[in-house]
Amino acid sequence: MIDIERRRALKAGGILAAFAAAGLLPAGRARAAWNKAAFEGKTVQEALASIGASTTAASDDVQIIASDIAENGAVVPVQVVSRVPGTTQIVLFVEKNPNVLAGIFDIGPDVAADVTTRIKMMQTSNVAAVVKADGRFLASVKEIKVTLGGCGG
Amino acid sequence: MANPMRIRAAAKDGITEVRVLMNHEMETGQRRDASGAIVPAWFIQEVSARLNDKDVMSAQWGPSIAKNPYFAFKIKGGKAGDTVSVTWVDNRGDTRTDNAKVT
Amino acid sequence: MSSIGTCAALAAAVLAFAVDARAQSWGPGADDKAFAEMLRTGFRNAGPVSVDRLVQDDTQAFCSDPAVANSAAGAKRAEQLEAANLAAVKWPSDGRFLGDWRAGERIAQSGRGLTWTDAPSQANGGNCYNCHQISLAEISHGTLGPSLHNYAKLKGTDERALRDAWAKIWNSKSSNACSNMPRAGHMGILKEKDIQDIMALLFSPDSPVNK
Amino acid sequence: MAARTKVAVAAAACVAIALGFAGVAQEKDDAAKGIEAYRQALKDGNPAELFEMAGEELWLKPAGPRNASLEKCDLGLGPGVVEGAYARLPRYFADTDRVQDLESRLLTCMETLQGIDTRAHVEARFGTPKKDELVALATYVAGMSKDRPVDVAASHPKERAMFELGRRMFFYQAGPHDFSCATCHAQEGRRIRMQDLPYIPAKEGAAAGWTSWPAYRVSAGQMWSMQWRINDCFRQQRFPEPVYASDMTVALSMFMAATANGATMATPGIKR
Numbered sequence: 001m002i003d004i005e006r007r008r009a010l011k012a013g014g015i016l017a018a019f020a021a022a023g024l025l026p027a028g029r030a031r032a033a034w035n036k037a038a039f040e041g042k043t044v045q046e047a048l049a050s051i052g053a054s055t056t057a058a059s060d061d062v063q064i065i066a067s068d069i070a071e072n073g074a075v076v077p078v079q080v081v082s083r084v085p086g087t088t089q090i091v092l093f094v095e096k097n098p099n100v101l102a103g104i105f106d107i108g109p110d111v112a113a114d115v116t117t118r119i120k121m122m123q124t125s126n127v128a129a130v131v132k133a134d135g136r137f138l139a140s141v142k143e144i145k146v147t148l149g150g151c152g153g
Numbered sequence: 154m155a156n157p158m159r160i161r162a163a164a165k166d167g168i169t170e171v172r173v174l175m176n177h178e179m180e181t182g183q184r185r186d187a188s189g190a191i192v193p194a195w196f197i198q199e200v201s202a203r204l205n206d207k208d209v210m211s212a213q214w215g216p217s218i219a220k221n222p223y224f225a226f227k228i229k230g231g232k233a234g235d236t237v238s239v240t241w242v243d244n245r246g247d248t249r250t251d252n253a254k255v256t
Numbered sequence: 257m258s259s260i261g262t263c264a265a266l267a268a269a270v271l272a273f274a275v276d277a278r279a280q281s282w283g284p285g286a287d288d289k290a291f292a293e294m295l296r297t298g299f300r301n302a303g304p305v306s307v308d309r310l311v312q313d314d315t316q317a318f319c320s321d322p323a324v325a326n327s328a329a330g331a332k333r334a335e336q337l338e339a340a341n342l343a344a345v346k347w348p349s350d351g352r353f354l355g356d357w358r359a360g361e362r363i364a365q366s367g368r369g370l371t372w373t374d375a376p377s378q379a380n381g382g383n384c385y386n387c388h389q390i391s392l393a394e395i396s397h398g399t400l401g402p403s404l405h406n407y408a409k410l411k412g413t414d415e416r417a418l419r420d421a422w423a424k425i426w427n428s429k430s431s432n433a434c435s436n437m438p439r440a441g442h443m444g445i446l447k448e449k450d451i452q453d454i455m456a457l458l459f460s461p462d463s464p465v466n467k
Numbered sequence: 468m469a470a471r472t473k474v475a476v477a478a479a480a481c482v483a484i485a486l487g488f489a490g491v492a493q494e495k496d497d498a499a500k501g502i503e504a505y506r507q508a509l510k511d512g513n514p515a516e517l518f519e520m521a522g523e524e525l526w527l528k529p530a531g532p533r534n535a536s537l538e539k540c541d542l543g544l545g546p547g548v549v550e551g552a553y554a555r556l557p558r559y560f561a562d563t564d565r566v567q568d569l570e571s572r573l574l575t576c577m578e579t580l581q582g583i584d585t586r587a588h589v590e591a592r593f594g595t596p597k598k599d600e601l602v603a604l605a606t607y608v609a610g611m612s613k614d615r616p617v618d619v620a621a622s623h624p625k626e627r628a629m630f631e632l633g634r635r636m637f638f639y640q641a642g643p644h645d646f647s648c649a650t651c652h653a654q655e656g657r658r659i660r661m662q663d664l665p666y667i668p669a670k671e672g673a674a675a676g677w678t679s680w681p682a683y684r685v686s687a688g689q690m691w692s693m694q695w696r697i698n699d700c701f702r703q704q705r706f707p708e709p710v711y712a713s714d715m716t717v718a719l720s721m722f723m724a725a726t727a728n729g730a731t732m733a734t735p736g737i738k739r
Binding site: 282283284285291294295297298299300301302305306307309310311312315316317319320321322330349370371372373383385386395396397398399400416429436438439443444445 | 498520536624627629630631632633634635636638639640641642643644645646647649650653656657658659660661662664695701702703705706707708709710713714715716718
């Protein structure tokens with residue numbers, strides 16, 4: 001960890017470059033440039049194309065674990081588990097969000113194909129998990145209902 | 154300035170389960186403030202994790218990840234006393250790294 | 257902070273209440289003087305909402321002590337208050353009870369208005385779904401009030417049913433002195449047209465309430 | 468995938484229609500069950516932990532004209548004792564001759580130990596930096612009473628008076644909507660929209676409310692203290708704004724805490 005002053009100084013000079021120059025980031029960390037095109041995709045198809053997935057096939061080996069109803073769309077817990085051998089990536093989409101792609105999780109040899117996070121949902125929507133394994137893309141879809149808030153709505 | 158993360162890592166049966174809470178607004182860039190002005194996008198874009206000195210996990214996030222993000226994953230291997238470290242970088246270039254001992 | 261006038265009015269309101277409330281159920285330390293002082297130091301003006309709102313009318317004062325309101329003496333007083341509230345009901349100026357049910361649905365959905373964070377220019381909502389089931393399409397509804405689904409089927413649509421519903425919405429205390437329901441018309445929360453629209457939501461054969 | 472999606476939506480719609488015919492009760496049960504599953508999923512990894520960390524840092528950090536930390540603050544169990552203190556608040560403090568809740572007492576410690584004029588903290592809106600400090604401190608202190616039994620007997624005469632004032636306040640109706648706390652919290656088993664409403668005049672409901680705040684509110688991604696909770700209840704009641712840490716707010720807390728006496732603290736909580 002770096003103290004606050006040092007972080008400020010680094011930020012002023014372009015933090016990533018500074019980190020890399022100082023050898024503070026392992027080489028691997030600077031690599032994964034954020035996939036802007038994919039995150040700006042307005043439809044699942046657009047976003048899929050941006051991660052190189054032209055076709056996907058439904059698979060029961062991709063499992064989305066989430067409650068059927070989210071009391072509040074601001075925080076919706078979602079777990080994705082892939083039992084597909086050779087899974088190298090898990091990609092999470094929310095179909096009716098303004099930008100459909102929520103996250104891309106790289107599954108290296110040292111982690112299980114099992115990730116949990118919490119997403120925002122504008123409204124009731126399908127949530128899709130796409131798994132990349134051996135160059136194939138396998139998908140699963142689950143609808144999550146978003147109820148209105150309490151008072152004041 | 155970025156506030157610390159809360160990281161818990163517990164090893165059991167050869168798997169280290171890591172649960173991370175991050176302190177971040179995760180602004181979508183679509184919300185308007187009281188005066189009607191767009192609140193600029195501000196969100197974590199990259200997350201990575203290491204077990205001791207080895208990279209084990211990386212992810213790219215968009216603004217659809219909830220505010221004060223929660224992220225849990227499972228490392229193959231790891232034992233009590235090992236160190237898990239997690240780093241995030243946001244779209245403003247701010248970053249934060251925190252460590253936790255595996256229990 | 258509160259003006260002297262408000263303090264005096266507040267003290268008067270609390271005292272007026274005390275005269276009614278011989279069976280008052282508060283223990284030592286919560287007498288009228290201590291309570292009025294607590295109110296005075298406990299609230300401040302915020303946005304468009306002033307501490308004047310703490311001053312109670314007769315109905316509010318009566319309903320603020322359940323031991324009194326539920327007593328035998330209280331039952332008689334409740335009848336008087338109901339009569340007074342009924343007499344204060346304003347009937348539709350154009351004689352029409354029913355407006356547009358779609359507009360009524362929007363008003364029923366909205367819980368906005370009259371808080372210290374609401375802009376006074378903003379239209380007030382009816383808060384209806386907060387407490388009532390209305391259209392079955394809305395699963396997020398409260399249960400403090402009865403379900404209003406099939407309202408017209410159950411109550412009919414004759415003049416009397418319309419007048420009863422109008423009186424209930426305009427001034428809920430016209431039939432139940434300590435009803436939990438706000439007095440939407442009487443207190444100026446909703447306008448006459450808003451209530452016509454909500455009436456249509458309840459009574460129109462096209463409304464989802466009756467489907 | 469698009470085709471599959473459409474099928475899924477159509478299937479969901481069919482289910483919804485079938486439920487509609489099967490009856491309202493069934494639909495309610497399913498919605499309630501789904502929401503219960505949602506709440507369970509949120510419990511692990513409560514972002515409130517981030518605020519506990521921030522609060523502890525503030526507690527230990529020298530601040531104010533006297534450049535002192537809050538480590539010697541007496542929350543009722545003696546100077547510096549944080550563990551278990553929240554479970555025994557509100558209580559009477561001889562040094563101030565007042566019954567105080569946690570946040571009122573934190574103001575006292577900031578004044579006496581750190582020499583801070585806390586008027587700005589009292590005046591500040593919730594969600595602004597000065598109130599954020601108090602909320603983080605309250606979250607830290609409350610977290611240190613997790614799993615402890617509430618021990619608020621209201622036996623001191625001033626505590627008893629506070630309890631009675633709180634009970635009277637609970638039933639006090641006013642404003643354009645004729646609301647009191649009791650409007651929503653004095654009927655059993657009811658809800659506003661999908662929110663279950665605790666029945667506060669009895670132990671179980673008082674405990675449901677009292678023992679779960681401070682809580683992280685996922686709707687806004689905010690940490691709320693009990694003072695903030697009470698403040699927003701009055702906002703929705705269409706009342707004027709409560710004065711932070713005033714006797715009125717302490718009285719309501721005393722009414723809830725003493726009614727919940729013996730229940731187990733579950734602080735900090737997480738709410739929709």
